[in-house]
Amino acid sequence: MKKTIVSILIGSTCFLSCTKSDILLPVAEPCIVQTGNPAGKSYISDSVVDYTCTNKHCGILPLSTKNYWVYEDSIFTDGVLQQVRMDTLRFQDCKKSSDGLVWWETDMNIGLPATLYASDSTFFGLADRMFTPGIMDVKKEFGLFPGDSVKYLGSFEDAAATCRGIRMQTTYKTEAGDFNDGIYFEKLARNYRRDQVYFKPGIGVMKYIQEKAPMGTRTLKLQQVSTLVSYHIE
8 A cells, every 4th residue: 555655656756757748749731832923824734633731821811621711602693783692711621833833733623724823923723724635734823012002914814914913001800800910903905804802811702792794795794702600721
């Protein structure tokens, strides 16, 4: 009995003598900053291969297979509301190009490229070249800019568009929280399509609005409104 009590006392003493520095705490996975600039590049399709990415990439948009964003999507047909649903944006699939860049993929339309590379300041889209099988082209979509606003040229596939970015001066409120220092992006092809993206760098798309002209008309009609409800970023 005495030996048992002595053993317990020794064990208790050792436990109490341990400091916090002796306890192994989980180490946070480092976030790899993306600084590449693939604007204007083209790749042979075979050189862009499926890739399993286990890293976290930080920049204008934090990307990881563990991150997700939940949106309330209002879906319209030429201005007429059809349904309201909840959708979750995830980036689960990746590709790696021959220069080592990791391209993240999603099948949810939220105003971002379907296959994208997000650097610390810019979104780039990667897509098949029209009418040229076997070639994939990179296009700069939008990103950070100096000053309060910027205007530039863009496109919707084969339709030319004018684009602009404006720094938001007021707090943007959503169910996911209140966001300061957001940026408003607009891409407009008159009589064809208009996209509006309210974006918070380091968080993601706060709201996305898409308008398109029905076939055979020249008047834009509302097609989609997506609003951020919640998000999870590790």
